[in-house]
Amino acid sequence: MQMRGGSSKGAYFLAADLPADPAERDDLLLRIMGSPDERQIDGLGGGHPLTSKVAVVGPSESPGADVDYLFLQVVPDRPIVTDAQTCGNLLAGVGPFAIERGLVAPAGETTTVRIRIMNPTVSLAEATVRTPAGQVQYDGDTVMAGTPFPAAPIDLAFPGGDAPLFPTGQVVDFFAGVEATAVDAGMPVVLVRAGDLGLAGDEEPAVLEADEALRAKVEALRVEAGRKMGLGDVRDTTVPKVSIISAPRHGGTVTTRTFIPHRVHAAIGVLGAVSVAAALRARGEANNRLVRVEHPSGFFDAYVQLEGVGPKARLVRSTVVRTARKLSDGLVWPRTGKATG
CATH class of the missing domain: 3.10.310.10 (Diaminopimelate Epimerase; Chain A, domain 1)
Structure with a gap:
């Protein structure tokens, strides 16, 4: 089917x-x-x-x-x-x-x-x-x-x-010289601020995919993050994803552009969005259980319940609506x- x-x-x-x-x-x-x-x-x-x-x-x-x-x-x-x-x-x-x-x-x-x-x-x-x-x-x-x-x-x-929300035991890490957060709330994801990559954060996926220097930088930090997240050599695997985050443009919580890992998602994956939402809540950047994640084709609402804060935070439950x-x-x-x- x-x-x-x-x-x-x-x-x-x-x-x-x-x-x-x-x-x-x-x-x-x-x-x-x-x-x-x-x-x-x-x-x-x-x-x-x-x-x-x-x-x-x-x-x-x-x-x-x-x-x-x-x-x-x-x-x-x-x-x-x-x-x-x-x-x-x-x-x-x-x-x-x-x-x-x-x-x-x-x-x-x-x-x-x-x-x-x-x-x-x-x-x-x-x-x-x-x-x-x-x-x-x-x-x-x-x-x-x-x-x-x-x-x-x-x-x-x-x-x-x-399982720990932050596999490295830290909320903030440095991968390939870039500050990042490695999180796994159902999908291993590395969050990187757009400004740290010289980006605005709202670029179209095709623009990001065409930037060979950017893609090389993203892959370098992804490979290093994979090792530190306990995933081994990730060069031939599809995890972790890399979500580039920036300020919301349309009333949401955050704007995202996500490498999956070499192409850029036209939206965002379900569990990728949950991981982004959980990281933001644990970092104190989202105060409500409902986190609206903006992406290239709209937004994704993830309801996330955590126990604890910071590196000891644990995911209790998350819910989403799909079709x-x-x-x-x-x-x-x-x-x-x-x-x-």
């Missing part, structure tokens, strides 16, 4: 329909999505990280979850499939997909699907899906920045955990041969 989840788009599969061996699975997904090819012209991918995503969903053996969700990022122009991070945008489609595939039975006007996220950074989430008359409702009036059309709301809630829509449902014909051949 192809779905738009949040401000991303991806292919959703039942786990039982894919090879159990990770190497065989990844090779198949490269051929299905059309990688390696920057256009992905021979597959389902859209030639951009935001449209080259896969969700693998199956029944969960955990008593606290209904389904397991594994997110896989298929790199468009390289033969790489990575599970190093999760995706909160594609997560918005997991609840509807689970109900459509019969993994979870509709429970009334709304159905809550308990999801165990199998990627390293988040353990559990709850998605509340509108299911009037026992059917997933996709049409609605909720307009979400980063998508052009309204749809039915899907409420996503993330419980906190015992999703089923685009197509059927068979896909992967190209033959090996993806790396």
Whole structure:
């Protein structure tokens, strides 16, 4: 099934329909999505990280979850499939997909699907899906920045955990000579002030992507941050993200431009926004639980509850509202041969 989840788009599969061996699975997904090819012209991918995503969903053996969700990022122009991070945008489609595939039975006007996220950074989430008359409702009036059309709301809630909000043990670090904050509230993110990179902070994504010196600087601090955050060598991974922050322009809490990690997001990821919001609250720069994160195509509201302040702060719970829509449902014909051949 192809779905738009949040401000991303991806292919959703039942786990039982894919090879159990990770190497065989990844090779198949490269051929299905059309990688390696920057256009992905021979597959389902859209030639951009935001449209080259896969969700693998199956029944969960955990008593606290209904389904397991594994997110896989298929790199468009390289033969790489990575599970190093999760995706909160594609997560918005997991609840509807689970109900459509019969993994979870509709429970009334709304159905809550308990999801165990199998990627390293988040353990559990709850998605509340509108299911009037026992059917997933996709049409609605909720307009979400980063998508052009309204749809039915899907409420996503993330419980906190015992993991530290600041993996380095400090609120402020220096990476590649730049002051930054390394945070993980579901997505490893490095916050850097725009002025420290010689930026205004409201540049268009294409302008930032075209600045080779900036991209090299961002990558250098990202690689150093990754090591200090305990992520190892991150040169070939998609985490941490780097969010460039500056003063709000439209009444929000902060303006962001986010490298994901080499392209610049047209909006901001769900858990990336939660991490930004949590860092601002722990740093004392956001006094309310509702943090409005401005991004290139609008804003993202994240409700964040913390316990404690400063380097000992811990995430208790976060909630967001997303939308999703089923685009197509059927068979896909992967190209033959090996993806790396």
